[in-house]
Amino acid sequence: MLLRINTSSGVPIYRQIVDQVKVAISLGTLARGSKLPSVRQLSEDLVVNPTTVQRAYLDLENEGVIETRRGQGTFVKSDGDALPRRERIARFREHLRNTLAEGHRLQLSEDDLRAAFEQELKRIDLDQEVRDG
């Protein structure tokens, strides 16, 4: 599992771990049913306090993304929905808001923005970009 911690981003480290695990699952780089490193191992790999990793795993477990099997370790749930459509849309909207704010700063009209959006939308092959519905 490839996680990267950014200590200057402002996002608490436990949340960075939670987010990155979810993204890795929804991208398929972290397979469903696969085993996660132990709290100890991950805290060593990332050079962060073990309680931080513990907190992240607890949150992921409460959200039904991962499960702890006694004596065996922590696993990605095989039926879990790491990033529901609702959350993916929310994330996209956040990016879009920033982009639109940039458009405002550049003093573009709403028509300009709409036209640019439509054109970019046509340019990318949507079928390839959108996964898992």
Place this chain on the structure above:
Amino acid sequence: MDDVVVHFDAVTRRFGSTEALRGFSARVPAGSVTALLGRNASGKTTLLRCAVNLLRPDSGRVAVFGVGSTQLGPAEFSRIGYVSERQQLDPRLSVARTIEWTRSFYSESRSWDDALAADLMRRLDLDPNARVGSLSLGQSRKLSLLLNLAYRPKLLVLDEPAANLDAIVRREFLELILDRLRDEGLTALFSTHHLTDVERVADRVVLIEDGRCRVERGLDDLKDRVKTLRLRARDGEIVAEPKFPDGAAVLRVRRTSADLQITIDGYDDGLPSRLREVTGVDVDVIDLPLEDVFIAYGQSHVPVAREEVGA
């Protein structure tokens, strides 16, 4: 109060006409890594020296493992490690002799761990034959750390352990301390200016300002609750400062030409949508690095932000 390892209770200490500590109170829970933060001359070193009885408080009390700091004896000191910026080591001795000499103090408590000492020696890449006087700053700080970890203390007090060290040595220090944490329920209290290190290693933060405790909180709680909100009206009109719910404190308000930026302590995930509804303006949330959290606190007049231990 078994679960509090260090308890500062209304500690005052003056040097001549300077009041270094003015009624400082805070607690270090067992198993926590508590970072003591504050500007230069805010009282950090004085506070840590009081905890290990290198200084006596003028009034108030510091209890370590439930024992008043001025009453600490060999039994307690064999469970406390203390590394400061200025460590007193004999420059004429070799590294190996220094270790042997320190080890002799622990013959009675039998807490010195030879295997751990050897392991630290290897990991820190210390030359046993080098004379202490010839060590670089980083190497002698490493030796101090080794001398204070090898007897497996339960409490580690570190005064600016990373001061003047390069990024690589600092990272080695972090890894070592985290290692000890994983291996045994070590409690650590350390002062530092390196806030990115704090984000990695600490789970609790104490901010000292003018000799008083300003913030005493879990690190995650602090970062989850202190945020900057950017309010922008769509039509470019001036946004009025909104009212925040009870329990949310406004730390800082900045009006720029484009927006109104409000840093608050008491953020929750539902707040932006509630604000959008009430004010009808766009609300963006900015996560703050620890540094910005403290700048916001430093410029505000909000009273002490305290959270119960174990909450």
